[in-house]
Amino acid sequence: MSESTPRKLRVGWHREHFLSPLLQFHAKDGGETFELVECPGGTGEMQVKLKNGEIDLCIALTDALIAGLANGQTSYKLVGRYIASPLRWAIITGKESKYNSVDxxxxxxxxxxxxxxxxxxxxxxxxxxxxxxxxxxxxxxINGQFKPLRDSVNSGETSCFLWEWFTTKPYVDSGEVRFIGSVYTPWPCWHIAASPSFPTDLLSTFLTSLEPYVTHFNSPQAREKEDVEFVSGYFGHQPQDVVEWLSTVRWEEGLKVVKKEVVLETLSVLEKAGVVKPQEGGWDMATFVDTNVAQLA
Structure with missing residues (x-):
């Protein structure tokens, strides 16, 4: 690559319907300005790939991103928000396991x-x-990807695992695993993180270019038919499940913003859950947010 050639952004993603606007943008872009790097292991795998320099940006789970930063990760910072609504996590067990309730x-x-x-x-x-x-x-x-997690609850190696509800539902419908409950995140469920070493002007351009796809996908007109057809066609979900999912999810209007209140409230829950240790003197937002890209609101 010559010095005059713009550096292509490598975007980590997980095969979930929430990323539909990103996929639509990529189809239109044709891979000219960014490439997709699939991470079947979810947010944890994206964090590893950011640390190893294998991706430059990811759209991932708010809680895991913030927990990583609070626990000392320096290979990324938050550069934007993505989903405004909570995430419904399914509590999943084996088809013949002895576990029938959360208790x-x-x-x-x-x-x-x-x-x-x-x-x-x-x-x-x-x-x-x-x-x-x-x-x-x-x-x-630790089981790694989605398939070994499903195998593990059926072998009895583990009692359950947690995964996004609608991603798992086809495997419940087929009888491979069972739902025994669900739990919702107490925070907006997806944010955008990027490597501090990637040029901030290119990150900003990418987010600005992604935003119209998010806005359109989030619109009432697109939700009536177009969104349902895209998600059903790309991910293979039943149309009625897509309709139900769309009724529960809302994308952010304005991606290049991170709310201080969201970061602090998420940290408060993570501290109570024992995922992160309280910071003496309080948390410094510079640990979490790249204000060269995102507005801290």
Whole structure:
């Protein structure tokens, strides 16, 4: 690549319907300005790839991104917001497992994709919300990607795992796994993070270019038919499930913003759940947000 050639952005993503506007943008862009790097392990894998210099930006789970930064990761910062609504995490067990309720899961081994991933963070939040005692806290087994997690609950190696509801529903419909509950994030569920070493002007241009696709996908007109057809066609979800999902989700209007209140409230819950340790003297927003790209509101 010559010095005059603009550096192509490498965007980490996970195969979830929330990323539909990004996929539409990529189809239009044709790979000219950015390339997609799929991360089947979810947010935890994206964090590893950011650290290893394999991607430059990702759209990922708010809680795991903030927890990583609070726990000392320096390979990325928040550069924007993405989803305004909470995420519904399904609590999933094996088709023939002995676990039939959330209460049955106390003190058992939960499958997680990676340490620090959303699947681990939300297991700790679930424990907090349920009021489980110290000896009832979940233990964790790292299984990596979605398929090994499903295999693990069916083999009995783990009691359950947490994953996004509608991503998992086809496997429940087919009888491979079962739902025994759900838990919602107490925060807007997706944010955008990027490497501080990537040129900020190119990051800003990318986010500005993505925004019209998000706005259109979020519109009432697109939700009536176009969004349903895209998600159903690309991801294979049943149209009625897509309609139900769309009724629960709202994208942010204005991506290049990070709200201080959201960061602090998320940190407060993560502290109570034991995912991060309280910071003496309070948290410095410079740890979390790249204000060369995002407005701190």
């Amino acid at each position: 049955d899961l106390k003190g058992t081994t939960f499958g997680i994709s990676r340490l620090g991933s959303g699947s681990q963070v939300m297991a700790s939040v679930l424990s907090l919300q349920q009021g489980w005692k110290e000896d009832e806290q979940p233990k964790f087994k």
